[in-house]
Amino acid sequence: MPIHEKTLIRPENLVSHDELVIDGVDVSGHWSTFIKPRTITDYNEEMQAEIAALPGGENIHRCWQCGSCTNSCTMNAVNPEFNPRYWIYLIRQGLEEELLRDKDIIWQCVSCNKCTYACPRDVVPEAVMKATAHWLELKGHTGESLSSVFDRGFTDNVVHSGKIEEGHVLRIFFWRTGQPLAPPWLRDLILGLVKKLPVFYLYNLLKTAVLRPKTRGWGKTGAAIEDYVRERHAEQAAALGLSGKGGH
């Protein structure tokens, strides 16, 4: 498959000389650009198995590189570097270094499921993107993404109360990511809204913020979920050779 050859024509792999004659042939200038030869020796042969061991990564081996995922991708339309088809290719080949070039954008998958809808092989690319983003975090290639911080705060709230209170989830998110309690645009928005809302609605908002909704009879449920997640995360850490470090 010729797909990875695009890496060869990156600027750093191209060489041209202002004046160069080889065996009597003038190969100067742009028209005689050379592509540097490349030998790959650093395949990560574990990468596919590791990502397949994380939730959502299970079907990655089914991919036959048709590109329907990238073609339908919401994020690819925003940023052409966001390329699920290519990342799946890299993971299956074990081309870790190449994957790491995009490590800071993979988490941006918005879970619109267009790829999963389009995929003829049931790879579930959306879930593969999430598994890949988690793999990058677990392996220490990236810090915890803003999305993961949000997911964690949200899930903590659900496990604790059975329900979420949106204001609480937001406050936790801003606090954990070190952002001001509300960015200026959000503060303006809230203030604008408060001015025109009926009093009873504001009263309700305030009441929810103070009393935090909770599912009646939630009891042992939260603890049951925590146990399950702990076990699963320990299994996953073991599959990635990270035993002892615990979950994400």
Next chain:
Amino acid sequence: MAKDMTEQDLTSDPKDKNLKQVAYYPGCALEGTGHAYNRSTKAVGKALGLELVEVKDWNCCGAMEVKNIDPQVQTYLSARNLTKTEEMGFDVVMAPCNGCYHNLKKAEYDLAHNPQAVEANERISAKAGHPAYQPGRVETIHALDWLKRAVGEKELARRTAGKLKGMKIANYYGCMYTRPRHIFPDKDQGAGSESTHAPHFMDDLLASAGAENVDFPLKTACCGGAHAMSDADTSTQLVLNILTTAEACGAEVIATECPTCHTSLEIHQLRAEKLLGRKTNVKILYFTQLLGMALGLSQRKVGVAENMADPRVYLKERGLR
């Protein structure tokens, strides 16, 4: 043959008697930012003689977030609500939020097809002290299915008398209502069923109230709702695309049927204006707010004051008070 089909068409306006009283799963968003959706859905139900019985002791379905911590926990959370529905003696639960609707449907599918999901659901349910949900016991429907099947366009047309006449609407369904298709076995089943690539239930309902639906190519585009806060710039870009396309198609209103989409469109409409100087005038309203007003309910009754891009003056001009 042709004659038969015509006759069938005339009589096929579906009225599902079983849906006159259904279990109601509002979900967390409808108790918070989607309060107007909750309020207008209940008001529309009441006006049409449909009864909604809230699921007792319901919990969060997991939304877009819990699956990223563990997908099976999300399946369990959704399945618990189906158990609660069953315990109340209902076999249909209506969820107006796309996220809830999607997750309940997905739990139903996963528990019938994925042994790992079944195992997790049984394990957590046992520890939590309630029976594990068995697939096939409860049908999850969306508010769109509910109104389409329990009332139908003919009855709505009669009750609304074309009150939305001339209102140009872009119907926006978002992601979770149609994707991925395998969790929605009732969709794409030919005439009368919902389509996953070109959904039309909301179009049908609003058209029956007289609205003029514009040809809108981004019905199932993504608003970036999952990352509305964690990747706000991307969301603003995605939303701005939806808003400007709706306006280019001639829409005055974007009708929504999901609190996450609705809030994301509203927040990022304002954010695009404040940060990028890109102002759009299209109004964003829940389809239940529009139907409620078409049924003669006041703006107040359907919670219009809670909408951020204040539509009150526009609606007044349209004769909807």
